[in-house]
Amino acid sequence: MAPVEAEQHPRTALALAAHDASGRVSPIRISRRDTGDDDVAIQILYCGICHSDLHTIKNEWKNANYPVVPGHEIAGLITEVGKNVKKFNVGDKVGVGCMVNTCQSCESCEEGHENHCSKIIFAYNSHDRDGTITYGGYSDMVVVNERFVIRFPDGVPLDKGAPLLCAGITVYNPMKYHGLDEPGKHIGVVGLGGLGHVAVKFAKAFGMRVTVISTSPEKREEAMETLGADAFVVSSDANQMKLGCSFRSLSMAVKGTMHGILNTASASMSMYAYLALLKPQGKMILLGLPEKPLQISAFSLVTGGKTLAGSCMGSIRDTQEMMDFAAKHGLVADVELIGTEEVNEAMERLAKGEVRYRFVIDVGNTLSAASLASSPVPAL
Secondary structure (H helix, E strand, O other): OOOOEOOOOOEEEEEEEEOOOOOOEEEEEEEEOOOOOOEEEEEEEEEEOOHHHHHHHOOOOOOOOOOEOOOOOEEEEEEEEOOOOOOOOOOOEEEEOOEEEOOOOOHHHHOOOHHHOOOOEEOOOOEOOOOOEOOOOOEOEEEEEHHHOEEOOOOOOHHHHHHHHOHHHHHHHHHHHOOOOOOOOEEEEEOOOHHHHHHHHHHHHOOOEEEEEEOOHHHHHHHHHHOOOOEEEEOOOHHHHHHOOOOOOOOOOOOOOEEEEEEOOOOOOEOHHHHOOEEEEEEEEEOOOOOOOOEOOHHHHHOOOOEEEEOOOOOHHHHHHHHHHHHHHOOOOOEEEEOHHHHHHHHHHHHOOOOOOEEEEOHHHHOOOOOOOOOOOOEO
16 A cells, blocks of 8 residues: 555544553543654554553552553554655554654664663653653554554464563563573573563473463463463472472472573562572573562572573564564464453453453554543543
8 A cells, every 4th residue: 555645733532541549541532743754643453451551550660640641562553654654554554562762863772772772752651852741552543753663464463462562572582682592491481471471482482491480370271281381380389499390290390490580570579599490600581570679699699600680672673573573483462352441440450460461452442432422531
């Protein structure tokens, strides 16, 4: 389909916003910027619910700029393109992840690691270049610079693919950059939630041996029989943390056997028992963002020359690579599709860990003027 040059006009969008630390969202009308020369306008069809959405709308990180329109797992169709846009056409299936702009001139940006830019502009709750606050994907449309838009490959559905824009790249990136994507290596995955279940899928696609480490014994069958993990360890069981336990090998040792661990947990914890699972020179990569500081002993790192590292999202280049890898291997997130009227209930369930494994909002079918006609919708 040939490009359709954007008309220069501001527009009003429907959205769901949180207005205070209660975290409850309600319909609101927001303004979206003009579609600039380098921008694309996207009709949002689906948006995943990330745990960071919950942290932000409840102001648990003390940085909420209310009203907050969350959402950085955005999937939809391009409806307009700016006159300088070369990569996309109207009708293309695309996504937007955690960032919507950077300075584009610092060392990180020039090296293709714009996710580390000190002036990064996040998809929501961030200060845009014009001083306004960005609004996320719990909305019916968004305007984004084309450099920060991801193409959905054929074979990746928009609803189940949306969580890959955050959860997918968050686990794929550290595997790639820390050498944990090599066939035959043993990797541990702490936590079997939105990030953890995708981590298992990617690790198995890389040909790795995977042990899931969880506080929930009831997740054993899901981890092994559904997701294909090789072993499952209950982290609260000291014997299992030392000896291991699985359906396939009841006495398979795990202590000192792992080349790396992806820690997706958002809860504060002691690192000692987890670091003991690593081989000498093994790597623990932190992906979750607990509210309280972690507990760690220097001896558990120094002994064996182990590494404790963090990883945040991934670059646009790596995100597109991840999406293409997912298409090649048939990888998608396991999702529960919900309507906009169910978001507050979903947030309560998410806080309790009652989701398998990612909520995705059916924005295209449930967020419309008609569906909200029975109640007044305030405007910003």
